[in-house]
Amino acid sequence: ELFHKCISILKENISKQESVHLEKETILSRDYNELASICDDYLRRYENLEDENHLLEKLFENNQSNQIAELVVQSVISSMKYGSNEGVKRFSRLLQIVDLYPNTMDLIANRIHEIPCWMFFDCLYQLTAYLDKPIAIKLYPLIEQIVKLYPQSIVYPFQLSYENLQQTVKEPILKHNLESIHQKLNRSIPMVNEFIEALNELNPQQQYDTWSKELFHLLSVESSSRDLDRLKSHVIRFKETLFVDVMETDEADQSTDKLQTTSVRTLFKNAVEKEIDDLFGKQGELLPNISLGDTRLALGNISLKLKTILQDKSNLNDYSTWFSSRFRQQNRMLDKSSIRELEIPGQYTSKKKPLLEHHIKIVGFDEKILVLHSLRLPKRLTIRGDDENDYRFLVKGGEDIRQDQRIEALFSIMNDLYANDPNCNQSNSAHIAVRTYKVIPMSSKLGIIEWLDNTRPLKDLIEQSYTDAELDIIANQGQHPRKLYQDYVTNAYQKAKPTAKTANNTLMYAELFLSLTKDQVREEFNHIQSVVPADLLRRAYYKIANSHEGFYTLRRQFITSYAVLCTSQYILGIGDRHQSNFLIDTSSGQVIGIDFGSAFNAATIHLPVPELIPIRLTRQLTQLMSPIGTTGLFRATMIHTMNALRDNSDLLLSTMDVFIKEPLMEWMEHALKTSKQVTQNESNVHRSDDTYAKDRIKSARLKLNGVNPAVITGSDLKLNSFLRSSSLKEARRQMEKIVGGDQTENKRAQILVKYAPNRYHRLAVDEQVDCIIDQATDIDILGRSWAGLETFM
Helix, strand or coil: CCCHHHHHHHHHHHHHHHHHHCCHHHHHHHHHHHHHHHHHHHHHHHHHHCHHHHHHHHHHHCCHHHHCCCCCCHHHHHHHHCHHHHHHHHHHHHHHHHHCCCHHHHHHHHHHHHHHHHHHHHHHHHHHHHHCCHHHHHHHHHHHHHHHHCHHHHHHHHHHHHHCCCCHHHHHHHHHHHHHHHHHHHHHHHHHHHHHHHHHHCHHHHHHHHHHHHHHHHHHCCHHHHHHHHHHHHHHHHEEEEEEEECCCCCCCCCCCCCEHHHHHHHHHHHHHHHHHHHCCCCCCCCHHHHHHHHHHHHHHHHHHHHHHHHCCEEHHHCCCCHHHHHHHHHHHHHHHHCCEEEECCCEEEEEEEEHHHEEEEECCCCCEECCCCCCEEEEEEECCCCCCCCEEEEEEEECCCHHHHHHHHHHHHHHHHCCCCCCCCCHHHCCCCCCCCEEEEEEEEEEEEECCCCHHHHHHCCCCCCHHHHHHHCCCCCHHHHHHHHHHHHHHHHHHCCCCCCHHHHHHHHHHHHCCCCHHHHHHHHHHCCCCCCHHHHHHHHCCHHHHHHHHHHHHHHHHHHHHHHHHHHHCCCCCHHHHEEECCCCCCEEEEECCCCHHHHHCCCCCCCCCCCCCCHHHHHHHHCHHHHCHHHHHHHHHHHHHHHHHHHHHHHHHHHHHCCCCCCHHHHHHHCCCCCHHHHHCCCCCCHHHHHHHHHHHHHHHHCCCCHHHHHCCCCCCCCCCCHHEEEEEEEEHHCCCCCCHHHHHHHHHCCCCCCCCCCCCHHHHHHHHHHHHHHHHHCCCCHHHHHCC
């Protein structure tokens, strides 16, 4: 009754406002958003089968769920019509609603023309992901309008979806529309495909690795069952991809493709062509009987040769000639046709109508690139803009960065909530925002990320603060903390299982929970910490600052920005927060989070060694906050930001729900691929679970309801597939016990007792934050964590 009364009052209020012919867009958009929020909150709880579902079933009896869904659609579109930014953020949810409630499809089709097409820019990745669904027919006029007016806003989202959908769309009208959009974009901005291909050529190692995996797949069947035609074409593609650089470079005849071979490809061809021909045959004649083992050995050697060739290659033309040759031709080509110039990516937003004449166009590229020495050797590319400025991007090949793009979008929503919250807006709470950056996925294996100037990885900043004497002790006396920690883990397992010869990570770390007492863990962990100076990060900040006053300013910026980041990442369940996944802005002291491969608590649920810390709050970080530590500005900022998110949880949950259930996205698989913990064999134990999305939304709702973090972590541990075997049942029980804490020492345990037996009690914001900090700083957990997290730092 209360629900229906609330809906009735809001509808009556909206009707009154619309009957008055005055400028009341702000009031109307607010009321429509409130109506959408209330209805959608109940609708999502009903869909996700949450605990109170028996009450929701009664609420939605007699097919009322369809009526509520229609009300959500009408309200969101009306709020967008009145210019609401919140309405824009809710539109992606409508795509989901149409999929679940087909009766709402015509509502969208009949009203979508009321909204300017540029207001849909922020949800283009979601729009294009639905082009194989029934709603695609209704969306086609909108997408066609965007393609016509703003093709460069949609080209990358569309290319990404097209890669996945071109083979899966079967219905003739949908396939026709998909190909029509593809052709129109190609005619309008043909350079985009070349640009994407040229960016791919910056990553020959990833091209080779992808090719090798596909070859192993083709060879994995019995010799008599092998598809020889596919195998031969696959070997030919290897030579075309990695021996030559196919780019249009003949300025006298634009219809001629000339084979331009870069230095990397020339060297690689000279080094391995004979080896490839000897292995497969020049025409692939040896493929029918080749063994998988011989192939794996040979290709491993070839991979090492490629890595040697790629060392110290920092000229753009070493990888691809397109970047220089194509832009020498651009002006003449533009004079001859209506081809659009290529814009620097990432300039479109739903917050304002674009002025295309002010958009920055690409006029060239710096000939030097910076190769980062991480796993996939990403490259920093400098783009020259027609405004005479340089724009740097990190080109990531062999990686799917869609998840990072979605997480950055969620951070942007959070920043809007912080900006509108009075406590976060106080003058003494400046910079209450997560530092965000542009992430542009271009395919499932390629994307570019805005480069952040004046930043250094937290790990580098800390490690470069050792004195020579301290480094000597670490290097020459066997006192490296990472080695000491790994030895501690190994010794604990060997002592408990002296006859065991080998063990996987799950079994080894499980023994830390089964065999060691809290005092033993504390003693070992404190010993490892003792070889590391506690103030390395503090030294780094002193070095960056020009004065004592400068140090205090930088430290304050660090504390504030890190508190905001911790709150935001906690709600989104961002894990794998090792030191290299944080950047420090050396000009401001702010902290920036990067690489969100593990989201929505995946690090607890899907990794062989589950993470039990809700945020990273290790000694180097807390020492920089001293003498007050985590109890001062850090805690206060977390309380303000957590309060803002809890007060506006519906919009956040709605967007998370859309992203987690989004077609073409595989969050679980991505978490496994990006984790350094998971080996090939270990990853095979996982299977897709239809309940995953519902569980993740429930977990996020519990966090936003203020439930004790220990309870949430304990629930997630029960879902960890690596711990489901009967032999690990006791280890999981011990993990849950340690996560729950000790009543004599831990705030989270005391809070659990205080509100027993209701483990899901809604804590006050300050209680919730205290529990998060308590769990994150508990040595009993830190001393049993995965070595790669380096919790001793």
